[in-house]
Amino acid sequence: MGASRLxxxxxxxxxxxxDAALSGPPASAVPTVRSGVDLLIEDGRIxxxxxGLPAGTAEVIDASDRVVLPGFVDTHRHLWLTALRALTTETDLGGYLESVAGRLGPRFTPDDLRASAYFGALECLDAGVTTxxxxxxxxRSPDHADAAVSALEASGIRAVFGYGFPVFSTARDLVDIRRVRERYFPADDGSLLTMALSPMGPSYSPIESVREDWKLARELALPIAVHVGAGPVAQRPIATLEREGLLTAGTVYVHANSLPxxxxxxxxxxxxxxxxxxxxxxQMGHGAPMIGRxxxxxxxxxxxVDVVTATAGDMFTLMxxxxxxxxxxxxxxxxxADVLRAATLGGAEVLGLAGRIGSLRAGKRADLVLLRADAPNLLPxxxxxVGTVVSSAHPGNVDTVIVDGRVVKRDGALVAGSLPxxxxxxxxxxxxxAG
Structure with a gap:
């Protein structure tokens, strides 16, 4: 929890x-832009x-030359790959899978994974990605799972931990999924971390495994996030899920470019x-852009962001x-406005967190980012x-970041974690x- 009053x-x-359009994506996002207002946070909540809100005993952050936004929400990132930054900038999907998933991925020890995921989470916070x-x-083992969760806990970021197994591996320790659920996520108590299941899914694994994974997710009341495409196993993966009675609300499908x-x-x-x-x-050739469709x-x-092995890890580049x-x-x-909404409230909707975060409405958890409005690249x-933030802002403009009412970046420098x-x-x- 954050400081009592801010x-x-x-x-x-x-x-x-x-938030009025939470039942579905708006035809066109319409932002609210205001100036000269204050935002009061108490016990981590807006x-x-x-x-003219009275400060009283609150710590005051002067935002008279700041742009204030909801914290950015990254709906799909492999934090454990931070240690392999820029390794596949000239590689297509096949080359990425061969080098990263096939050759280098098995070399990660639990300590390597923790260091990589932890630094990746700090990178997120530094750039204003709060979730x-x-x-x-x-x-690959229970120790790897413990390392991944502990990295998220230590960083102070809000996160959905998607338990998944390595590409090219047929081993699936379903018992360990139960262990992690019971040990770290016994109930959705409003904490910063929640859990999802991230199986290989019908595009990339046999239907017997898909049935087993989806059954486990239902048993443990876990949402599912899954990569989908037309093949190589199922050419119509969504129709396959429907046929099997596995097509459920709340599932997050990743990429989907090649789907009809x-x-x-x-x-x-x-x-x-x-x-x-x-x-x-x-960059990797997944298929045509998806937003219009x-x-x-x-x-x-x-x-x-997906992977920093191929692209930058900040939401400005992504927008x-x-x-x-x-x-x-x-x-x-x-x-x-459409892409800024996708980077904030839209992302919160995708992750099932829009009741808590994604906008700066009273009652929501206080996740927000402050940009320097007087920076040369943002004037006038x-x-x-909105157009200025999306077209021109960069991570260097991020002055202050607040997660759950706690300041994790102040005056342009991270105060969360131990960066050195x-x-x-x-x-x-x-x-x-990787040498």
């Missing part, structure tokens, strides 16, 4: 989105947004959503990738604040794994 005062520009879905498909429209319609009718990684999908199908979507590639895909062109801001020690551990792991 007042973000005299905000130069507050950008937010309306209690009021308005002008991440950690698709941890590297659980009828598969997207099944996702929409089932209450599923899609996490897209536009930078990686373009998802909006046409009425599917909620969020943005994900620009979504905007530019979205111009080239089928369907209507996304606006800057007043013409189009984390840097040393990451470099040691990187050299050991």
């Amino acid at each position: 007042l973000v005062s005299g905000i130069a520009c507050l950008i937010d989105f309306d 209690v009021e947004v308005g002008a 991440v879905q950690d698709y941890a498909h590297a659980m 429209d009828e598969e997207l319609r099944l996702i929409a009718s089932s209450g599923g959503s899609v996490a897209i990684a536009p930078a990686v999908e373009a 998802l909006r046409a199908a009425g599917i909620g979507y969020g943005l994900g 620009r990738a979504a905007l530019v590639t979205g111009y080239l895909g089928a369907g209507s062109r996304p606006s800057p 801001l007043h013409h189009d604040p 020690a984390a840097r040393e551990a990451l470099l040691a792991a990187a050299h050991r794994i």
